[in-house]
Amino acid sequence: MAAQRKLHVKKGDQVRVIAGKSKGLEGKIIQVLPDAEKVIVEGVNRVKKHTKVQQAQRGGTTGGIVTQEAPIHVSNVMLLVEIEKDGKKQKVTTRVGYNRVEVQKRRPDGSTYAGFRSVRISRRTGEEI
Structure with missing residues (x-):
């Protein structure tokens, strides 16, 4: 498969x-x-x-x-x-593209850290979908 x-x-x-x-x-x-x-x-x-x-x-x-x-x-x-x-x-x-943006993530104990998340963007306008 x-x-x-x-x-x-x-x-x-x-x-x-x-x-x-x-x-x-x-x-x-x-x-x-x-x-x-x-x-x-x-x-x-x-x-x-x-x-x-x-x-x-x-x-x-x-x-x-x-x-x-x-x-x-x-x-x-x-x-x-x-x-x-x-x-x-x-x-x-x-067409669809992907960007990695930095976001604040939260751990189960309540503390935060900087992480990355993948977002879809429009290839024509460059804006997030």
Whole structure:
């Protein structure tokens, strides 16, 4: 089994699809599947799934055709950030970088020390995401 790759997006990020049949669509990441290197984006890559009719409790029946989001490869999405251009806010795609920033950490006994933490930054604007 290969080592698990760290993905450039997280659950809750706004992304734009840059390749495939859903190219150009935007949405929020619902779920991240790091083992398969895929993400599920709200409203993107919708497929119809046929479910078998089963007897539910209390006499109800479930089944039929359900439309739901299917996973899309993480390389086919780009993170969206908001920038201000000519006094208007607009969403643009950006690559993701990482910076190490110094922070104050606290030990269980209450004392503090200087430590480092990795933060995601936008390659386009240089700002922390």
